[in-house]
Amino acid sequence: MKGCYTGMGTDKRSLVNVKNLKKYFQMPRGTILGENVYLQAVDDVSFHIDEGETLGLVGESGCGKTTCGRTMVRLYEPTSGHMYFEGQDIFKLSSKEMIPVKQKMQMIFQDPYSSLNPRMTVSDIIGEPLEVHSLITNRRERMERIYELLNLVGLTREHANRYPHEFSGGQCQRIGIARALAVDPKFIICDEPISALDVSIQAQVVNLLEELQEQFKLTYLFIAHDLAMVKHISVRIAVMYLGKVVELADKLDLYDNPLHPYTQALLSAIPIPDPDVERQRQRIILEGEVPTPINPPRGCRFKTRCKYVKPECAEEPPLKDVGGGHMVACHLI
Amino acid sequence: MRLKTKGSKRFLIGIIFLLFFSLVPLLARYLSPYEPDALDLFNIEAPPSLAHPLGTDALGRDVLSRFFYGGRVSLLVGFLSSLFSVGIGTILGSVAGYYGGKIEIFIMRFTDAMLSFPTTLLALVLSPIFNRYLPDLPSVWRLIIILAGLGWPFTCRLIRGEVLSLKESTFVEASRLMGAREAWIIRKHLFPALLPTVIVSVTFGVANGILAEAVLSYLGVGIRPPTPSWGGMLEEAKDLVTLTSMPWLWMPPGIAIMLVSLSVNWLGEGLQRRTRSY
Numbered sequence: 001m002k003g004c005y006t007g008m009g010t011d012k013r014s015l016v017n018v019k020n021l022k023k024y025f026q027m028p029r030g031t032i033l034g035e036n037v038y039l040q041a042v043d044d045v046s047f048h049i050d051e052g053e054t055l056g057l058v059g060e061s062g063c064g065k066t067t068c069g070r071t072m073v074r075l076y077e078p079t080s081g082h083m084y085f086e087g088q089d090i091f092k093l094s095s096k097e098m099i100p101v102k103q104k105m106q107m108i109f110q111d112p113y114s115s116l117n118p119r120m121t122v123s124d125i126i127g128e129p130l131e132v133h134s135l136i137t138n139r140r141e142r143m144e145r146i147y148e149l150l151n152l153v154g155l156t157r158e159h160a161n162r163y164p165h166e167f168s169g170g171q172c173q174r175i176g177i178a179r180a181l182a183v184d185p186k187f188i189i190c191d192e193p194i195s196a197l198d199v200s201i202q203a204q205v206v207n208l209l210e211e212l213q214e215q216f217k218l219t220y221l222f223i224a225h226d227l228a229m230v231k232h233i234s235v236r237i238a239v240m241y242l243g244k245v246v247e248l249a250d251k252l253d254l255y256d257n258p259l260h261p262y263t264q265a266l267l268s269a270i271p272i273p274d275p276d277v278e279r280q281r282q283r284i285i286l287e288g289e290v291p292t293p294i295n296p297p298r299g300c301r302f303k304t305r306c307k308y309v310k311p312e313c314a315e316e317p318p319l320k321d322v323g324g325g326h327m328v329a330c331h332l333i
Numbered sequence: 334m335r336l337k338t339k340g341s342k343r344f345l346i347g348i349i350f351l352l353f354f355s356l357v358p359l360l361a362r363y364l365s366p367y368e369p370d371a372l373d374l375f376n377i378e379a380p381p382s383l384a385h386p387l388g389t390d391a392l393g394r395d396v397l398s399r400f401f402y403g404g405r406v407s408l409l410v411g412f413l414s415s416l417f418s419v420g421i422g423t424i425l426g427s428v429a430g431y432y433g434g435k436i437e438i439f440i441m442r443f444t445d446a447m448l449s450f451p452t453t454l455l456a457l458v459l460s461p462i463f464n465r466y467l468p469d470l471p472s473v474w475r476l477i478i479i480l481a482g483l484g485w486p487f488t489c490r491l492i493r494g495e496v497l498s499l500k501e502s503t504f505v506e507a508s509r510l511m512g513a514r515e516a517w518i519i520r521k522h523l524f525p526a527l528l529p530t531v532i533v534s535v536t537f538g539v540a541n542g543i544l545a546e547a548v549l550s551y552l553g554v555g556i557r558p559p560t561p562s563w564g565g566m567l568e569e570a571k572d573l574v575t576l577t578s579m580p581w582l583w584m585p586p587g588i589a590i591m592l593v594s595l596s597v598n599w600l601g602e603g604l605q606r607r608t609r610s611y
Contacts, residue, residue, distance in 0.1 A: 075506055098512070099512040102510060102511060102512035103511075103512060105510075107510050109507065111503060114504065115503040115504055115506075115507050117521075117522055117526075119526060120521075128508065128513070128521070129511040132512055132514075132517060133512060176507075179511075
């Protein structure tokens with residue numbers, strides 16, 4: 001059974017399988033003798049990603065989607081849960097055992113500038129993973145590989161000796177992508193890779209990511225808050241609210257038939273590029289603010305803002321399959 | 334590193350002055366017309382003349398020769414105390430910033446405690462203690478140890494702050510994510526980023542060291558006579574008669590201290606501008 005995905009309606013072999021992932025951050029105590037306070041950034045999240053698939057992870061700022069991605073690669077140490085990568089629970093590995101695993105998992109960061117060391121040239125930046133994993137033996141091989149990677153992401157060998165500050169945001173993101181590709185990864189977490197970019201550049205970078213996925217059979221976890229972009233690139237989409245996945249479904253299924261009230265509200269915010277339809281679009285405007293994840297509401301986390309709230313919402317709704325892999329955590333369904 | 338930038342002139346002047354003031358003491362042996370300790374009892378407190386271009390002091394020693402040799406001591410104290418204090422501060426600051434936890438609390442609270450003492454006062458107290466327990470230690474080394482021991486907390490704080498922000502930076506995270514070991518991250522990301530701060534700290538520290546040498550020698554706890562030093566020369570010239578009627582005794586070391594610390598500061602400022610990251 002190792003590595004086989006079971007329990008959520010499919011038995012396909014999954015590359016990534018997250019089970020009951022929790023990440024709590026300890027907050028400074030109010031008083032010295034006070035109780036420990038925890039920020040529940042990610043609370044009991046489970047999903048799987050098949051090989052070659054893109055899973056979109058959406059939600060508003062502060063809902064824990066970035067924390068989720070970072071915990072998966074152990075940039076943050078998980079509070080509890082499992083993350084099976086190629087059937088192996090990587091949360092159980094020592095940092096030494098993690099090194100070969102890290103070669104197969106990479107990340108593309110939100111801010112393209114700060115993810116590149118300003119004191120290193122592009123060739124040093126892209127060459128860094130090659131050297132860390134000793135994938136090259138001599139200088140010539142190193143430069144050839146760097147040129148090859150630059151070409152892959154649409155840059156040229158002339159760019160190799162420049163510094164990050166000489167590039168635009170889009171180009172920096174391409175350098176970041178080249179660095180991620182240098183180790184021949186299988187799985188890439190794209191942590192809002194386009195949020196910091198111009199709209200015109202966003203499409204280019206997304207297209208590049210798609211081309212690379214096809215060419216190298218990559219698997220993506222695509223974290224974003226741009227719903228239209230996520231719909232374009234993803235196969236399935238998970239919607240997060242306050243540290244929990246509230247709905248997870250095939251993208252068409254999700255966009256045509258959102259079941260969770262929060263997903264409905266979220267999707268109603270997407271403008272439609274057709275003036276006639278757009279005029280009739282009904283926006284669901286949510287009341288109130290997102291509660292703080294330090295002391296989230298008991299039971300359904302969305303109950304404070306849900307207009308269909310019922311007494312049973314005081315109980316925590318499980319994420320259940322309502323058919324065809326469409327999963328939703330709501331008592332109303 | 335950009336060479337041309339605002340304040341280029343001061344940077345250049347700083348380099349030239351510093352070169353001049355380092356070369357002269359280094360070549361003191363060849364430039365000095367007399368031995369620094371040679372007495373000429375027939376020429377006591379003589380004004381500048383051809384035989385003694387800067388005159389002589391109360392014991393008939395040639396002021397120019399003492400000025401050259403004194404510069405050697407002053408610069409030695411300045412450079413070494415700065416190198417040592419920045420060295421200690423960098424190591425402790427990086428350890429505190431990088432590893433955090435109890436080590437950080439211990440180092441930083443100790444740093445705070447050190448910083449809360451007035452440096453000059455502490456040096457005044459430490460000096461006789463050193464004298465008592467290490468009487469054979471040359472006064473130059475005693476001064477260097479005291480100044481380095483009191484100067485490191487400044488650098489420690491600076492470096493710790495920088496390491497803290499570097500440690501959390503996305504490019505270090507990216508490096509960690511690709512499987513880089515601690516040693517690699519320290520060598521490839523931390524050290525190059527800290528280097529500008531370290532260099533600038535050393536330069537400013539030199540100016541402070543020279544000034545501290547002058548202050549402590551002037552107060553009588555620095556370089557012990559007969560070893561010449563700029564601060565010591567000022568000390569010997571602090572009575573009213575000398576101050577009013579024999580300017581050749583205190584003007585050269587006074588002006589030299591001022592110019593050297595000024596040029597070192599200009600140099601440091603210029604380096605800071607040129608090594609700043611974008």
